[in-house]
Structure formats: C-alpha cells, structure tokens
Amino acid sequence: MPAIFTPVASLKGQSVASATQFSRADIDALIQLALDMRAHIEAGNTIDALHGRVMTPLFFEDSSRTLSSFCAAMMRLGGNVVNFKVETSSVNKGETLQDTVRTLDAYSDVLVLRHPKEEALEQAIGAATHPVMNAGNGAGEHPSQALLDTLTIHAELGAVDGITIALIGDLKKGRTVHSLLKLLTHNFDLKKVYLVAPAGLEMPQEVLDHVSADVQRRGIQLEQAAGLTPTIVGDCDVLYTTRLQKERFEASATGDADAMAAFAAAKSGLLIDKARLADAKAKMIVMHPLPRVDELSVDVDSDPRAAYFRQMRYGLFMRMAILFSVLA
Numbered sequence: 001m002p003a004i005f006t007p008v009a010s011l012k013g014q015s016v017a018s019a020t021q022f023s024r025a026d027i028d029a030l031i032q033l034a035l036d037m038r039a040h041i042e043a044g045n046t047i048d049a050l051h052g053r054v055m056t057p058l059f060f061e062d063s064s065r066t067l068s069s070f071c072a073a074m075m076r077l078g079g080n081v082v083n084f085k086v087e088t089s090s091v092n093k094g095e096t097l098q099d100t101v102r103t104l105d106a107y108s109d110v111l112v113l114r115h116p117k118e119e120a121l122e123q124a125i126g127a128a129t130h131p132v133m134n135a136g137n138g139a140g141e142h143p144s145q146a147l148l149d150t151l152t153i154h155a156e157l158g159a160v161d162g163i164t165i166a167l168i169g170d171l172k173k174g175r176t177v178h179s180l181l182k183l184l185t186h187n188f189d190l191k192k193v194y195l196v197a198p199a200g201l202e203m204p205q206e207v208l209d210h211v212s213a214d215v216q217r218r219g220i221q222l223e224q225a226a227g228l229t230p231t232i233v234g235d236c237d238v239l240y241t242t243r244l245q246k247e248r249f250e251a252s253a254t255g256d257a258d259a260m261a262a263f264a265a266a267k268s269g270l271l272i273d274k275a276r277l278a279d280a281k282a283k284m285i286v287m288h289p290l291p292r293v294d295e296l297s298v299d300v301d302s303d304p305r306a307a308y309f310r311q312m313r314y315g316l317f318m319r320m321a322i323l324f325s326v327l328a
C-alpha cells in the first residue's frame, strides 16, 4: 500500500531562498516528514509522489553532496532530473543568468541554483516562474543545509532546544554557518553558541545583527573565541566545524591574503582530532557540512560521535521532504 505523506503546506509553490523563511512549525513538520520518508525507504519501499515532475539543477559552482542529494531526492520521489551542465552550456556563449534561468524554467517544475554570487539568487527567482531552491549563493546562505543540519541534531541528540553548539572555522565566508545560526537562534531555545574563528574570519556583523534580537529574546548565551579550548569542547553537545572557503578569498578583489594567513596560523587551535575529543562529553556529536580538508582529522571517523557521514544521509531525506512539500 502506498504511504500517505503530508506535505508542509506553507512551502507549496515557494522558493527556498533563506533559512529565515522557516517557522518552528515548518521545521518540526519537515523533520517529521523527512523521518517518515526515511523509515519508509529504509523498510525497502519506494515513493512515487512526484511522478512526471521535472527538476533542473543549475550549478555554477562545484558540488558533491548538495547536487547529488537533490537529484537523488527527486528520483526517490519518482520525479525526473534534467542533466544541465553549466560548463558545456550557452553560458559559454555569453548568455545571461536570467536567460539561462528562463530557459530551464520553461522545461522544469523546480530549479536548484548554486552560484558564486550572492545576488544571483534574487535574479534567478525574478526570472523564474517556478520555485527556485537556493543550493548556496556565494558566501550568503545555504538553507537546505541548515534544515538537514537541524534534522541531524534532532535525530542524533533527541532535541535541539537546550543544546550548546560551537560553530567553528571560516565563519566569515561559510554560508552553511550563516544559515544555521539564523535558523537555530530564530526557532530554538539554545543554551549557548560558541563562535570559534580566527581573527579576520569571524561571523559577519550583519549576521550577528540579524540574530541579536532572537538571541536576547531567548536568553541564548553567545561567546566568540579565536580557538577551541578544553572548556569549549567539554561544554558542547555539537561541534560543527567547517573548512576555509579558500575559493572565495582567492576570488575576492581585495585578495584577503591576511585572512588566509590567519587561518593557516590558527589551524592547530581549530583542529578536531581524536586527542581533542578526549575533553568532549560521551553524548555529543561532531558535524561538518563537508568537504573537509585538514580541519577534521580522519582519526575521528571511527568515533561514534562522528556524525558527519550520517549527516549526508539526513540530507537526502530532508531534501525529499522539501521537494515533496514544494511540489506536491
């Protein structure tokens, strides 16, 4: 018998642009839907809810997990995916983003956009008649990642309210941590957030300004640090680490060589390895949006607290819940 899933009604026909667009009720419902879909799939069943619907990813930046999990999610819902490749497209002939979006929009029910420029997202949403999923707009946001991260915390720890979390690494250009901080502080009664970044790579002031009212209203403790300490590691339920967004510094007109040098110098203070986890609680998780470079040692992989590979799998089910709700 086919399972009946309930879409999250507020997402129907909507673009997913920012982590700020979700209410607590939306997030709770998306988590439940994702977990229901996981149970169904892992019991060996299939879902055909989006049979005949078409998704086109437009990826102007590299991706492994986000691209493949959006495609797998669409296919696991019975839908289809257009294999559009920017590298061999008319983008090379000078076509504008808007015209490329208009073209794929004419063939699709939903678009998934990743682009190095923050403003590309609004341009694409303006040019499309169908919903656009933001799969990362420059150093801006990555809302589906924040949702899958929240699902990971909920599923692994049993609750998101009351946790202490450290966001670690390149908090300046890392879009995953921008979206996650906004989503968590707006919707959950966190106990404490540590923002751990070397000088020059701190969380941007505009993100801090954005979350400050929620942080105050909920009484969330916010502490900035330049490196990890045994106290921070021992206090956290979640250590969420990220890589240096090297390509964004290399692409920046001002060079930002100082920031890259600062990261290199701060590396040992940010590193998460087996020795560092000696200070951590028995029940806590290490997360990473991946790809990792050298901020997260492979000697952590066999630790049960290493949640980053499971996090990828939660991403499949969260993107199924999103696509189903947007298109159903």
Ligand code: NCD
Pocket (backbone or CB within 6 Å): 065, 066, 136, 142, 145, 175, 176, 242, 243, 289, 290, 291
């Ligand atoms: C992240 C991204 O693209 O922002 N990757 C991802 O989607 N899981 C993180 C990164 O590239 O460092």
